Amino acid sequence: MHFELSEEQRMLRQTVSNFVRKDSPVERFRKLRDGELGYDRGVWRKMAELGWLALPFAESIGGLGFPFVDVGLLLEQFGTTLVAEPYLASVVLAGKAIELAGTPEQAERWLAPMIAGETTLALAYQEAESGHAPERCDCVATRTADGFRLHGQKRWVLNGHAADWLVVSARLGGEIALFVVDPAASGVSRRSVQMIDFRRAAMLDLDNVVVAADQHLPAEDAAAVLEHVYDYGAAAAIAEGVGLMDAVLRMTVEYLKTREQFGQKIGAFQVLQHRAVEMFVECELTRSASIRALIRADDDPLLRRTAVSAAKAQLARGARWVTQQAIQLHGGIGITDEADVGLYLKRAVVLNTLFGDEDYHLVRFASLPTFAAERPDQPV
Amino acid sequence: MTMDLSFSAEHLAFRREVREWIPGALPPHLAQKAKTGQGFSMDEVMEWHKILHRRGWVAPHWPTQYGGPGFDATRRFILSEELELAGAPTLSPFGLSMVGPLLMQFGNEAQKARFLPTILTGEEVWCQGYSEPNAGSDLASLMVRAEDDGAGNFIVNGQKTWTTYAQYADWIFCLVRTRIGEKKQQGISFLLIDMKTPGVSVRPNLTIGGTHAFCDTFFENAVVPQENVVGPLHGGWTVAKALLGHERTLIAAVGTSRRALAGVKALCRSVHTPSGALLDDPLMRAKIARLDVRLQALQMANYRALAGAELGRAPGPESSILKLVGSEILQQCFELAMEAIGHNGLSWFNEGVVPDEQQGIPSSFCYLRATTIYGGSNEIQKNIIAKWILGLPA
Ligand SMILES: Cc1cc2nc3c(=O)[nH]c(=O)nc-3n(C[C@H](O)[C@H](O)[C@H](O)COP(=O)(O)OP(=O)(O)OC[C@H]3O[C@@H](n4cnc5c(N)ncnc54)[C@H](O)[C@@H]3O)c2cc1C
Numbered sequence A: 001m002h003f004e005l006s007e008e009q010r011m012l013r014q015t016v017s018n019f020v021r022k023d024s025p026v027e028r029f030r031k032l033r034d035g036e037l038g039y040d041r042g043v044w045r046k047m048a049e050l051g052w053l054a055l056p057f058a059e060s061i062g063g064l065g066f067p068f069v070d071v072g073l074l075l076e077q078f079g080t081t082l083v084a085e086p087y088l089a090s091v092v093l094a095g096k097a098i099e100l101a102g103t104p105e106q107a108e109r110w111l112a113p114m115i116a117g118e119t120t121l122a123l124a125y126q127e128a129e130s131g132h133a134p135e136r137c138d139c140v141a142t143r144t145a146d147g148f149r150l151h152g153q154k155r156w157v158l159n160g161h162a163a164d165w166l167v168v169s170a171r172l173g174g175e176i177a178l179f180v181v182d183p184a185a186s187g188v189s190r191r192s193v194q195m196i197d198f199r200r201a202a203m204l205d206l207d208n209v210v211v212a213a214d215q216h217l218p219a220e221d222a223a224a225v226l227e228h229v230y231d232y233g234a235a236a237a238i239a240e241g242v243g244l245m246d247a248v249l250r251m252t253v254e255y256l257k258t259r260e261q262f263g264q265k266i267g268a269f270q271v272l273q274h275r276a277v278e279m280f281v282e283c284e285l286t287r288s289a290s291i292r293a294l295i296r297a298d299d300d301p302l303l304r305r306t307a308v309s310a311a312k313a314q315l316a317r318g319a320r321w322v323t324q325q326a327i328q329l330h331g332g333i334g335i336t337d338e339a340d341v342g343l344y345l346k347r348a349v350v351l352n353t354l355f356g357d358e359d360y361h362l363v364r365f366a367s368l369p370t371f372a373a374e375r376p377d378q379p380v
Numbered sequence B: 001m002t003m004d005l006s007f008s009a010e011h012l013a014f015r016r017e018v019r020e021w022i023p024g025a026l027p028p029h030l031a032q033k034a035k036t037g038q039g040f041s042m043d044e045v046m047e048w049h050k051i052l053h054r055r056g057w058v059a060p061h062w063p064t065q066y067g068g069p070g071f072d073a074t075r076r077f078i079l080s081e082e083l084e085l086a087g088a089p090t091l092s093p094f095g096l097s098m099v100g101p102l103l104m105q106f107g108n109e110a111q112k113a114r115f116l117p118t119i120l121t122g123e124e125v126w127c128q129g130y131s132e133p134n135a136g137s138d139l140a141s142l143m144v145r146a147e148d149d150g151a152g153n154f155i156v157n158g159q160k161t162w163t164t165y166a167q168y169a170d171w172i173f174c175l176v177r178t179r180i181g182e183k184k185q186q187g188i189s190f191l192l193i194d195m196k197t198p199g200v201s202v203r204p205n206l207t208i209g210g211t212h213a214f215c216d217t218f219f220e221n222a223v224v225p226q227e228n229v230v231g232p233l234h235g236g237w238t239v240a241k242a243l244l245g246h247e248r249t250l251i252a253a254v255g256t257s258r259r260a261l262a263g264v265k266a267l268c269r270s271v272h273t274p275s276g277a278l279l280d281d282p283l284m285r286a287k288i289a290r291l292d293v294r295l296q297a298l299q300m301a302n303y304r305a306l307a308g309a310e311l312g313r314a315p316g317p318e319s320s321i322l323k324l325v326g327s328e329i330l331q332q333c334f335e336l337a338m339e340a341i342g343h344n345g346l347s348w349f350n351e352g353v354v355p356d357e358q359q360g361i362p363s364s365f366c367y368l369r370a371t372t373i374y375g376g377s378n379e380i381q382k383n384i385i386a387k388w389i390l391g392l393p394a
């Protein structure tokens, strides 16, 4: 049992925390939110210079080889001020998919420029009919003489509107396979859509897109890679959510200490105090669940699935409660676009929906052998 | 050192040692009760106390100089978790976890020598006389008076209430008013009273669980030597507050909840519905999963608190939620158990009418409503967190 941050981790957290406070307060997000891109390529390059884009990748392919916990530390800080850059989409989803399913040459070709901040990536797994299960995939890949042809549609591709390369899941002879697709290739069309939290995603149509043989990521079990990456995405969303919840609790408590009605600070009303404590409880429980999920994200699949699904379900309940009550405790001002709490509510909706919602993870959690075990003494 | 969710090899070995020891040590009649979830009598609790004492594990949190095993925080945690998981009788906390540690902190040498050894052996049973009819959450309003008789004694008059196990106790530790102070927290003393003292009487009170767990305790001109005051005379509030600190960290009961939830799953496996085992009913399964997810988050919070304690850290924010959330989860486990047994939950102490392993559930369900009341009610916990952690105005 050891949950202390190492010296290195403390430094990382400090640097990221300085960045979000000084260089990326919520106002920056507000300025970016209605632009076509939705984020800042200059800041992306700066993140590369700081080494952040290299965190979770093996040193052999130009990464820093840090554990996923470190990605969590970074995303938790990002969550506190709604940092707009597509870290989750590009580094965690597409990046890890290429690392886990690709060859060293493929990593050199697609990961290295992303780690250098020159490109961004996206992972296209979601489809209109796939619900929360990435293995439900109707997009089809067929072999051609010198490669493949992809046909189908993808939905809600995070950063898909801007990514330089798209990692796409498709069925090849019935099995899930992963391909790296050039969005400029003929037959690819993407429509940029703004999501409820003002970040952008793409609706992607693939009309018999020609893909070269070396654009196929040759993992032995691409379905397992996709599932693992989906869990990385969930763990990342959990970490970001913890930061978001903390920020919302802080700003709400601050508001309770300043707003006066009935001749006193409204924070003196016990009903509001207890509500704030209930928010605090959710923050602490979600943080606890999150630490376990981040540690287990790199671990054996059963422990990983248990920890990630438990934490994602807790996040859904916790983030929903905290953001909704934050609006309530702000009164009328909480309903305005001008108040930040509403932005956090919307980000929470997105984090709760992506990578499996509460019901999906409860069902998955309850289908694992750990759930039905006879003895209550499983490893955590 | 990277973050790590596993126990050290040494601690794992200790866990194995405890786990292997319990089945042989728990006498068959206690093991049978553990299996069926029926409550233990006080005699049975003390029987188990003595068995643990012989093994050296009855007071894992006591330092070696007082006869404890000198365990680190993790060993203490593992031991209590394993005992909870096994469903072994919960020891009475009043001697071991309350007055014992207080005597170590505030008692004089004579008091320590007189009382600590028999707490350890279980030869003397203790109870806690804090609450009164008009002093519950607002404990400092207490009214039981102790007047100086000028001959080295106090004359004690008044009533304590909700005194758990008073009917079995040899001694009671009380908060009594020895002086009328300016503030109600002043003039309180911490006094040890022999239950055999003339003028002390006990009336057991039936609980909603159908058992006589607590009592009214009356004092009528009971003569108590002044040397039985622990800590400063009139300064008992400080002593009392230290105890409330000890008490709160005790009640997360993650092991008890885990056992209860595993019990719910086992029940649901054995209960059959037209479409199969109840555990496979999607609605029931979802309810269990929801609670399990929350319990596992609480368990992680507990582990975080533990890891912090190992490093000698003051309890962090995660510790403050342990009692608050743990008490609710334990109640919810028994709510689900009641739901799982359906009509059998209507049975009230009818042997042979419902299966043995379901006998204890209705009574526990009712009695455990107390977990959010005693040891500082959950509303009081929330007041404390609002003030001391969130810094909200009074
Ligand atoms: C969409 C919308 C439309 C509206 N339209 C109109 C309109 O057309 N005309 C108009 O005049 N007004 C309108 N209002 C204003 C509305 O009536 C106020 O928002 C409402 O009275 C709350 O006041 P407040 O926003 O100042 O919050 P506050 O009074 O500051 O309350 C903040 C928080 O403190 C709580 N609180 C306050 N006092 C206590 C207390 N004593 N005990 C416990 N909790 C307390 C509140 O419940 C809330 O959670 C509108 C509001 C909204 C959101």
Ligand SMILES: Cc1cc2nc3c(=O)[nH]c(=O)nc-3n(C[C@H](O)[C@H](O)[C@H](O)COP(=O)(O)OP(=O)(O)OC[C@H]3O[C@@H](n4cnc5c(N)ncnc54)[C@H](O)[C@@H]3O)c2cc1C
Residues within 6 Å of the ligand: B127, B128, B129, B130, B131, B132, B135, B136, B137, B138, B161, B162, B163, B164, B165, B213, B214, B370, B373, B374, B375, B376, B377, B378, B379, B380, B383
């Ligand atoms: C099973 C059981 C065993 C017990 N064993 C012992 C024992 O061995 N020795 C002993 O001394 N005591 C014992 N107690 C007493 C216990 O400590 C008290 O019940 C507890 O402190 C609450 O006091 P009360 O019952 O007088 O309720 P009250 O204080 O009257 O509370 C009634 C309700 O009001 C709420 N409330 C009170 N004050 C506030 C506030 N400031 N803000 C918000 N809400 C508030 C409470 O949360 C509760 O919901 C036991 C109680 C139970 C249930």
